[in-house]
């Protein structure tokens with residue numbers, strides 16, 4: 001089923017379910033090359049989700065700020081390439097949501113354990129907002145918070161479950177969003193964690 005959260009935000013419930021097992025196996029392969037890290041925010045905090053990336057560009061945060069890099073600062077290696085399975089899922093989902101020529105060159109992988117959360121933020125480090133972001137939820141369910149174009153717009157909660165894919169483009173691209181702390185649980189596919197993939201086009 002296809003639901004519109006707000007103009008430009010299209011929820012494809014269970015869209016990734018047929019590939020969920022293969023996606024999780026691929027995450028483990030990627031994490032062997034570029035391990036999940038907890039990262040420092042510019043304000044001196046620590047992100048509660050652990051992160052890694054694949055694709056031409058990866059997202060990192062440290063005391064100097066947020067940025068996309070060609071090289072993984074923890075391994076000094078280029079980020080692992082975007083697997084064909086990932087690329088195909090992201091582009092077909094974007095197409096299903098009405099975005100014809102999505103060409104992601106970055107995939108950020110978040111790993112949440114019980115209590116991990118993400119405060120309300122905008123994704124604006126990409127430098128190009130004409131293309132959508134595609135998100136894929138795997139494993140434990142999590143309450144997502146959907147805000148507005150201003151930080152002060154009240155955010156409404158929305159459950160994201162294993163296999164859900166959301167395409168965020170057009171007017172939804174710069175909305176504030178976050179996730180509530182992950183409730184403890186066990187999922188048959190991922191155990192005690194939730195993974196989230198976000199596919200992005202980053203201006204070179």
Ligand code: MD3
Nearest residue numbers: 110123133135168172173177179196198
């Ligand atoms: C709406 N991740 O990685 S996915 C992020 O569940 C991020 O891991 C959350 O926010 C997660 O930046 C939320 C849904 C999502 C992702 C990117 C968006 C919603 C978005 C970008 C713009 C608007």
Ligand code: FE
Nearest residue numbers: 121122123177
């Ligand atoms: Fe985000």
